[in-house]
Amino acid sequence: MAIEHLLYLSAFLFSIGLVIIITKRNAIMMLLGIELMLNAANLNLVAFGYDGKIEGQVFALFVVIVAVCEAAVGMAIVLRVYHYYTTSVPDDISNLKEQR
Amino acid sequence: MQLSLTDQLQWIADSTSILVPELILVAGILSVILLNIFRVVHFRIYGAVAIASVTLSGLSVLLHWHTDPVSLFNHLLRADDFSSAYKLLFALGTLLTFLLSLSSGTSNKPAEYCSLLLTATLGANLLVMSTSFIMVILSLELISISTYVLAGFHFTKPGAEGSLKYFLFGSAATAIMIYGISLLFGLSGTLNFTSSEFVSHLIAQHSSLVMLSGFFILAGFLFKASAVPFHLWAPDVYEAAPLPVVAFLSVVPKLAGVAALLKFTLAINLFGQSFFDWQTVIAAVAILSIVVGNLSALAQKEAKRMMAYSSIAQAGFLMAAMAPLSLQSMQFMIFYSAVFLIMNFAVFTLLQQFETTYKTTSIHALAGLAKTALIPSVLLTMALIALTGLPPTAGFTAKLFVFSSIWEAFTGTGKSILLWLLLIGLLNTVISLFFYLKIPFYLFIRANTLTEPASAKSFTFTNLLGLVLVIALFVFFFYPALLMGWLNRINFVL
Numbered sequence: 001m002a003i004e005h006l007l008y009l010s011a012f013l014f015s016i017g018l019v020i021i022i023t024k025r026n027a028i029m030m031l032l033g034i035e036l037m038l039n040a041a042n043l044n045l046v047a048f049g050y051d052g053k054i055e056g057q058v059f060a061l062f063v064v065i066v067a068v069c070e071a072a073v074g075m076a077i078v079l080r081v082y083h084y085y086t087t088s089v090p091d092d093i094s095n096l097k098e099q100r
Numbered sequence: 101m102q103l104s105l106t107d108q109l110q111w112i113a114d115s116t117s118i119l120v121p122e123l124i125l126v127a128g129i130l131s132v133i134l135l136n137i138f139r140v141v142h143f144r145i146y147g148a149v150a151i152a153s154v155t156l157s158g159l160s161v162l163l164h165w166h167t168d169p170v171s172l173f174n175h176l177l178r179a180d181d182f183s184s185a186y187k188l189l190f191a192l193g194t195l196l197t198f199l200l201s202l203s204s205g206t207s208n209k210p211a212e213y214c215s216l217l218l219t220a221t222l223g224a225n226l227l228v229m230s231t232s233f234i235m236v237i238l239s240l241e242l243i244s245i246s247t248y249v250l251a252g253f254h255f256t257k258p259g260a261e262g263s264l265k266y267f268l269f270g271s272a273a274t275a276i277m278i279y280g281i282s283l284l285f286g287l288s289g290t291l292n293f294t295s296s297e298f299v300s301h302l303i304a305q306h307s308s309l310v311m312l313s314g315f316f317i318l319a320g321f322l323f324k325a326s327a328v329p330f331h332l333w334a335p336d337v338y339e340a341a342p343l344p345v346v347a348f349l350s351v352v353p354k355l356a357g358v359a360a361l362l363k364f365t366l367a368i369n370l371f372g373q374s375f376f377d378w379q380t381v382i383a384a385v386a387i388l389s390i391v392v393g394n395l396s397a398l399a400q401k402e403a404k405r406m407m408a409y410s411s412i413a414q415a416g417f418l419m420a421a422m423a424p425l426s427l428q429s430m431q432f433m434i435f436y437s438a439v440f441l442i443m444n445f446a447v448f449t450l451l452q453q454f455e456t457t458y459k460t461t462s463i464h465a466l467a468g469l470a471k472t473a474l475i476p477s478v479l480l481t482m483a484l485i486a487l488t489g490l491p492p493t494a495g496f497t498a499k500l501f502v503f504s505s506i507w508e509a510f511t512g513t514g515k516s517i518l519l520w521l522l523l524i525g526l527l528n529t530v531i532s533l534f535f536y537l538k539i540p541f542y543l544f545i546r547a548n549t550l551t552e553p554a555s556a557k558s559f560t561f562t563n564l565l566g567l568v569l570v571i572a573l574f575v576f577f578f579y580p581a582l583l584m585g586w587l588n589r590i591n592f593v594l
Contacts, residue, residue: 007286010282014279016373017275018276021272027264027268029270030272031271033272034271034272034275037272037275037276037278037279038275038278040276040279041278041279041281041282042281042282043284044282044285044286045261045282045285047286048282048285048286048289053232053289055285055290055291056282056285056291056369058234059233059234059237059281059285059291062234062237062238063237063278066241069241069245070241070245070271070274073245073248073267074248074267074268076249076253077248077249077260077263077264078264079269080252080260080263081260081261081263081264083260084257084260085257085260087522089262089363090265090268091374091431093261093264096125100241
């Protein structure tokens with residue numbers, strides 16, 4: 001399989017992730033979109049390491065770890081928001097803007 | 101370059117001994133967590149440990165100043181003059197944050213608060229040192245994840261909201277940045293953006309993919325700097341977060357983002373040999389940040405929200421300082437960063453004084469308070485004059501340096517965008533007068549229509565801190581050579 005196919009796949013994944021972030025209103029769905037974008041990047045990094053460049057694969061591992069940390073903190077924040085507002089839709093939460 | 105295992109281990113051992121400031125911060129974080137295990141409850145004890153580790157870290161930066169750049173850990177990090185100067189600023193900023201937090205009284209989770217602030221500082225230190233995209237991402241995330249939590253540290257309804265918005269924006273920006281890095285890795289074949297391989301491979305590439313990946317990577321830095329396309333989180337977070345955290349967010353991560361952005365821009369600009377003009381991009385983002393920040397700040401009624409927009413505009417000025425991409429402009433950028441740190445902390449320290457006394461930071465509620473709280477009112481006015489960029493404060497000196505270096509770059513290159521940057525920057529200094537001086541206007545001229553305000557103590561620790569910072573602003577106006585002489589001795593290496 002040529003490397004181009006993998007790049008097209010990763011570009012496709014990245015676009016899906018970006019569209020999810022822009023169109024979906026739920027914070028959990030947005031987290032999913034972010035995860036897709038990160039995995040698209042991982043796919044690129046591993047694909048570009050085809051000729052023995054180990055750097056990219058190491059970076060991909062780091063990205064996985066970073067994504068896990070981010071998701072953990074993100075879930076905690078979403079949980080706290082849900083506790084206060086009983087919703088996880090960011091558009092419905094607008095205490096801060098009303099004060100203007 | 102392949103090294104034998106013993107050489108590599110030796111390199112790791114040597115690198116660790118250079119990393120003293122960061123190791124001290126790590127020791128501080130661990131001891132704060134350790135104290136928490138022993139159920140220490142006093143905020144002052146945690147604060148003392150944190151202050152000690154930040155101060156020691158700053159001192160060790162001074163003691164182990166690296167004039168010659170040293171590469172660490174297989175070219176992941178590099179200790180040089182530029183990063184040392186910024187590390188000193190971060191140590192000062194975090195120290196001021198801790199002093200501010202201690203003077204504001206108790207914190208409801210002191211151990212977590214101190215360790216998260218120290219972690220964010222560690223991330224900032226590593227970010228300005230990094231020469232590899234792996235370290236850029238790791239240190240950016242170190243700052244981001246700890247500040248996501250800090251943003252909600254009031255544990256209130258708005259706090260949770262601000263923190264959620266910050267998180268969603270931040271993680272989306274990071275994801276875009278990592279995708280850009282993955283593309284650039286494919287194009288250049290290396291993750292080290294200061295290596296000769298990076299430059300030589302990218303000069304050969306004329307595809308628009310280089311441009312696209314460059315823009316994607318800018319996203320992450322601009323988010324940290326809260327510059328224009330990625331500034332939307334700032335007002336909500338600043339309004340909802342505790343004041344010391346806001347002061348920290350508006351200085352340390354911002355300066356780290358801008359400093360790393362400078363390193364990255366110099367790299368991707370390929371010493372002026374890039375087919376795409378990145379200087380124009382930086383200048384355009386600077387113009388947009390200055391305009392959007394200042395115009396939005398005009399309509400604000402809440403001091404913290406106003407300071408958020410002000411800090412967006414100041415991010416624009418920091419980027420304007422770096423736009424000439426010359427050696428001199430880097431010195432002026434560090435000068436501007438140092439002055440910006442002092443004046444921003446001065447404003448937030450004095451706002452803290454008003455918040456603890458009157459429980460509000462709404463500008464209307466400040467009406468007529470100069471009668472009861474004269475000293476903080478006068479000091480706050482001085483600090484705001486410095487932020488506007490008027491003499492006799494260091495804010496004027498810093499802006500003068502920035503504008504003169506942009507003018508020099510314009511006469512050198514003849515790029516019209518630099519002239520626009522200069523003109524719009526000057527014009528916006530006038531615009532910013534209207535909102536910065538709104539606070540003194542309410543303090544001194546408007547009469548208090550509400551009930552008689554409680555009289556405030558004049559001699560508090562917060563006031564003293566504010567006084568010291570404001571005096572520093574005057575000192576750097578009359579003797580800019582104190583700082584510039586020192587900056588002139590710094591040699592910058594990409």
